[in-house]
Amino acid sequence: MTAQLAQMGLKVDNFDRIIALAGNPNTGKSTLFNALTGLKQHTGNWPGKTVTRAEGGYEFQNVKYKLVDLPGTYSLLSASQDEEVARDFILFGQPDCTIVVTDATALERNLNLVIQVLEITDKAVVAVNLMDEARRKGIEVDTRSLSRDLGVPSIPIVARTGEGIQMLLSTVAEVIEGEVKTQPIRVQGSPEYQRSITTLAEQIEQLYPGVPNARWLAIRLLDGDARVQSAIASGEISELVASQRRADVQFSRKMAVEGRQ
Amino acid sequence: MTETKQLQPQDVLAMAESLRPQLGSGFRDEIVQSMYTEAQRIVDRAVNKGSKKKWDLDQRIDRLVTSPIFGLPIMLLILAAVFWITIVGANVPSQMLATGLFWIEEQAANLFTSIGIPWWITGFIWHGVYRGLAWVISVMLPPMAIFFPVFTILEDLGYLPRVAFNLDWMFKKAGAHGKQALTMAMGFGCNAAGVVATRVIDSPRERLIAILTNNFVPCNGRFPTLIMLATVFVAASFPPVFSSFVAAGTVVGVVLIGVFFTMLMSWILSRTVLKGEASAFTLELPPYRRPSIGRILYTSIIDRTIFVLWRAILTAAPAGAAIWILGNINIQGVSLAQLIANFLDPLGFLIGLDGVILLAYIIAIPANEIVVPTMMMVYMGVGMMTDPPSYSQLHTLLVDGHGWTMLTAVNLMLFSLLHNPCATTIMTIYKETKSKKWAALSVVITLGTAFIVTFLTATIARLAGWV
DSSP: OOOTEEEEOOOOOTOOOEEEESSSTTSHHHHHHHHHOOOOOOOSSTTTTOOOOOEEEEEEEEEEEEEOOOOOSSSSSSSSHHHHHHHHHHHHHHEEEEEEEGGGGGGHHHHHHHHHHHHHOOEEEEEEOOOOHHOOOOOOEHHHHHHHHHSEEEEETTTTBBBTHHHHHHHHHHHHHTTSSSOOOOOOOOOHHHHHHHHHHHHHHHHSTTOOOOHHHHHHHHHOOOHHHHHTTTHHHHHHHHHHHHHHHHHHHHHHHHHHO | OOSSSOHHHHHHHHHHHHHHHHTTTTTTHHHHHHHHHHHHHHHHHHEEEEOOOOHHHHHHHHHTTTTTTHHHHHHHHHHHHHHHHHHHHHHHHHHHHHHHHHHHHHHHHHHHHHHHHOOHHHHIIIIIIIHHHHHHHHHHHHHHHHHHHHHHHHHHTTTTHHHHHHHHHHHHTTTTTTHHHHHHHHHOOOHHHHHHHGGOOOHHHHHHHHHHHGGGGTTTHHHHHHHHIIIIIIIIGGGGHHHHHHHHHHHHHHHHHHHHHHHHHHHHHTTTOOOOOOOOOOOOOOOOOOOOOOHHHHHIIIIIHHHHHHHHHHHHHHHHHHHHHHHOOOOOOEHHHHHHHHHHHHHHHTTTOHHHHHHHHHHTOOOGGGGGHHHHHHHHTTTTTTSOOOOHHHHHHIIIIHHOOOOHHHHHHHHHSSSSOOOHHHHHHHHHHTTTHHHHHOOOOOHHHHHHHHHHHHHHHTTTTTT
């Protein structure tokens, strides 16, 4: 890879930015993670390879990034352990940017998760991976059209060969710095639905000032998500925000000391 | 406005409850549906599917390898081929390594003796610690260095999810989760890794079943044991031309027995302590991908072979030392090892084994991979054998010197397949379930099965007069 990117392996102590890697299972998140960090996180061609999160670091244009590889999930709405890891981190870990890795040959299925991630966060970039496989199958993906419709940048990449990775990293940097404005697509629903969410979100913000995404919590509350209900009832929300930050610091130290999970 | 009352969490929850009915009952589905519609609309605009040639090839392969008729036979053939390659490829390097490493032992011991170092230091270091290491390296390294890359190729190609697909119906019948096939496949590499991999299973009940039964598939630590026994005993009674095929077939047979007990125990668990129905899930069959050579070599050599070998070495060195001490502390002219072995003999006989084998299993609890080396060392220590035997002499040594029969070999394979998980796996089970009860149960279930099955085979074989 070019001189702009420096793989930093497990040196994630003094990072400037946190990036989360999300995506469906088996879309090449771990491959991208390895390409960026120079680590050798185990990859394998079957869904569910990564069941815990892995962390590593890279430096790009003199900014140090901590990269968190989340377990692959199809949605963020159910309650299996791997999905909870992913969703808690995107929501409470407050990454500066989330890269959603998608499979260019199976975009329909992948976009459901993209849309769910975009419900949670504004700061996201979609990496359309496996472009080589798509080309081989004669599938053409117009990433400009994707970017326009999703409201966040979409970058075609081939994680295995490094194709498009420079572009991805500079876009991530631009999104973080606000040079690229994102306007993520939000599922509208009926006017009553919109009104309900707005009312609830205001209340949640009043209750827990500084909570990362009141709108998303409001949606989950309306949906009757037991996990979010209990988190709000017990005040765990503010606790969660704080503890996730603490856990991240501890986790990074542990990784740096032990070398692996 | 004077709003004195501060907003409470309950108020927010109550508001959500009061808002929800206004939205109508189907609003959740509506939202999810509109997400799907939105995704579909975006993809329609951005993606041009073009010709689907390659896709068709993938599908054609899938139709074959996951077909109800050919799926399982193809799977067994692939499995047999992997073992056959391992057995054929590992034989010669194993012997070369053994010859070389034991030659070093002898030279070094002679050197120590000639410069006047006391016999017990020489013995402890070279015939104890070093010999343990030499055994483990020569028995384990070659099979692992072949088995792991081949297994990793299958994994990278995308074959494992097809295996899960083929076995799904069996697991469902057993009341377990279809993804257990994946975690079972991981268990072939390492049972501790298999236990961690069960996190992909949502339902706690089915996850526990997967955890408790993972040990019934032999991990790589136990494969060398199985391969050695299959080669030295079972295959030896066939003409040399067929011997490697017979050995591979035997190992496949043992694996099948392991899968059978996985199903049986899952079935029993899901009808007793872990009652419940199997849950449905969608399993994605990923496209076949060309494995990347560099990554395969790295994963299989560094992550797996070296990692496992290093762990074995760490446990083999102290085990070697322990055996040497047990073999050289004499009480009234009989070594401690012999005494313990004699004590365990009746129990060993009952299950078609002997005291030395049981002693080896006890010493090897930290890591299963050193059972055979430990056993050999005890036999050699006890039987005053100084020359380390080659692969072919092993047969003579065990049969003539220690009265092994086909029953001993078969039961040792069964015992090795079914007995308790290694210390690392037990610890992992404890960490994953956060419960001493389940960790203990995993030991009880496996050890219990091992004793019952070997007792039955021994009794039947004796009653039938086969031995």
